[in-house]
Amino acid sequence: MKRVIFHIDVNSAFLSWSAVKQVREGGSDLRLVPSVVSGDPSDRRSIVTAASMPAKKLGIKTAQPISMALRTCPGLVIVRGDWAWYKSCSERFTAICRAYSPVLQKFSIDECFLDMSLHLGRQEPVAVATELKNRIRSELGFTVNVGIGPNKLLAKMASDFEKPDKVHTLWTEEVPAKMWPLGVRDLLWVGKRTEERLVAYGINTIGDLARIQTGALARLVGIRAAQQLHASANGVDDSPVETDFQEAKSYSAERTFAQDITTPKELDRAMFNVACIVAHRIRRDRFKAGCVSIFIKYRDFSVAQRQSQLPRPTDVTALILNEARRLVATLWDGVTPLRQVGLGVSKLTHETDLQLSLFEDPNLEYYRQWDREYDERMAAARDAAARPAADPDALVFHYPTGEEALAAIKQAVREHRNCTFARRILPDGTDCFELFEGGKVIERHIVKKTP
C-alpha cells in the first residue's frame, strides 16, 4: 500500500491567530501590515515570536530582538501573545484535521501530521489537501500550508515550500528535483552547528549530502546522526505517525534578567520563582520528580548545568528548591554576572509515596500546606483570567512609571493579605496587575501608556 502523509502547518501561527481575534473584535487585520507578536517591547531582551508576511518582507525574522526589528521598521505594530486564545485556535485546527484522518500526530501547537493512507479512497491527495486547507481558512479565518509526501520527513519538507495558503507535494521521485538543490540547512535536523561542519567539508546542498559515503559523514557528526542525515537527504523515513499522547519527560522554567545579576540574593529569588512554577506544574499533572537540574547562562551565552537525583521522587516545592540551591552553590562563584537561570525536573513518575522514611523532613507537612495554598492561588488567578474583563466595581489606579506602579502594587499586596493577584494583558493590550477577592477583581493597577 502506498503511504500518503500530510503535514499541516499554520502560517505565522501566533500572528495569524492574534489577527483573527482582532478582526473578530472589529479591529484591523494585522496580517496586512508589518506586525509582530513579541514580549514587552520596552524590555531590550524581548524577541520577535512571530512576524506577519509584510514584516518578513522587510527583513524582520522570528527570534530577532524586538529592538532590532523596531530599527528596521519604526512603524511596526507590536502585539502581546495571548496563550489561552492560541490554545483554543490550536484545538479547533486539530479538530478539523482529525475529521480527515484519525491517525493524527500533534507535532507542536501549530503543526500536525495526518496519515491519509487509508482515508483517501479514490480521491487525489492534492484535491483532499486543498479542501482541508480551504476549510480551515473559511471556518477558522487563518491559512495553513499542507505538505504531502510518502513519509513524515518529506511531508514536512513540502509544507515548508512556498507560503502561505499552499499545497505542495514531495514524492520520492520528486526528491532530486525539488529537494536536492536546497542548502543542507533546509534539511530537517540540520541546524547551525551541523551546517557549519558540513559546509567546511564541502557539503553544501542536500544533494551533496545524499551522495556522500556515510563513513565520511560519521567522522563529522557521529555514526547515528550520519545515518539519519544520509537517509533524510535521500528522502527515506519510516517513522510512524504516532497517535498516542506522549507524556512529558521533563518540565522546566527559566528567567532571563532585564540586567545581568551579580548577587546570590537575586539568584535565589529567581530560583524560588521558577521552583514554584515547575513544582506547581508537576503537581497539576500528578507527577513526582526524581531528578532536579539547574542551569545558568553567562553574559557570553555560555551555559553550565548541574543535576542530581533526589533520594525519593517528590512534588514538594521546598524539597526541589533545596536541591536546586545546593546545586547552584556547587556551580556558581556568586560574582560572575548571569543573564539567565533555569530549573528543571525529570525522571518523572506517578507513584504515590505511601511509605514513610525515618529520615523524613520534619517540616514536610508545613511544606505541603504551603504548596496547597499556592496551587489554590494559581487556580483562582487562572479562573479570574479566563473570565470576561467586565467588572465595573474594580478600583483602577494609573501610574506614570513602572517603578511607581510596582511600589503601589507591593503596598496593595501587603494590605490585602487574603487576596489573590495576577498580572494580565487586557484585550486592548494594556498590561495590568489585578487583585482578586472572592473571585472578583477589586483593584486594577495600570502603568499609564506613553502616547
Added chain:
DNA sequence: TCTGGGGTCCTAGGACCC
C-alpha cells in the same frame, strides 16, 4: 543587533559491579 522559553535526544566519560 545582541539574542526568550519551552522541550527532546544523543554522546562521552566516570563510577561501580560482576
Added chain:
DNA sequence: TCTGGGGTCCTAGGACCC
C-alpha cells in the same frame, strides 16, 4: 599489585525542534 571486558547508571554538555 596489577590486570580484562562487559553492563548499567549517572552526570555534563551539545545539538536540534517550535
